[in-house]
């Protein structure tokens with residue numbers, strides 16, 4: 179079951195400048211900064227009620243974020259839903275015809291297991307499932 183809009187991922191070119199801007203916009207400091215080597219991204223997290231804003235900057239040209247920003251402007255990159263059982267949700271979505279971008283859950287940021295759904299199978303929106311570890 180999807181239980182919450184866990185975060186909105188925002189792709190940015192300059193993480194420090196974006197962090198300053200969002201600190202003013204949201205009226206609070208980020209609660210976490212994390213490098214996720216497997217995705218080649220640096221992240222900054224803000225808590226907003228029960229959801230989060232995840233700022234993402236690529237750390238390598240091969241990163242999904244860096245590639246995205248060669249074609250698209252900075253902005254909303256994905257939405258992430260919290261799930262209680264990620265394997266069960268992956269099986270449910272696969273069965274329903276969605277294209278999953280990973281066969282198995284993988285380690286994401288902020289102590290989560292994550293899986294992505296291809297935007298082409300979700301009305302042009304990249305969707306992330308995440309389960310707390």
Ligand SMILES: CC[C@@H](C(=O)O)C(=O)SCCNC(=O)CCNC(=O)[C@H](O)C(C)(C)COP(=O)(O)OP(=O)(O)OC[C@H]1O[C@@H](n2cnc3c(N)ncnc32)[C@H](O)[C@@H]1OP(=O)(O)O
Pocket residue numbers: 187214217219221232234242243245246249255256258279285286287288290292294296297298302303304306
């Ligand atoms: C920090 C860890 C984690 C967390 O814990 O929260 C993260 O959030 S990591 C975030 C970064 N990682 C990912 O995005 C991993 C999943 N993404 C991918 O595997 C790829 O980016 C992709 C979605 C498969 C696209 O890769 P690729 O096919 O190589 O790129 P193309 O440029 O050829 O795109 C094909 C097609 O898809 C459209 N697209 C790409 N990205 C998005 C997007 N974010 N939202 C909507 N649409 C997207 C792209 O425009 C192309 O469309 P067409 O041009 O119409 O063919």
Ligand SMILES: [Co+2]
Pocket residue numbers: 185187232256258306
């Ligand atoms: Co994310």
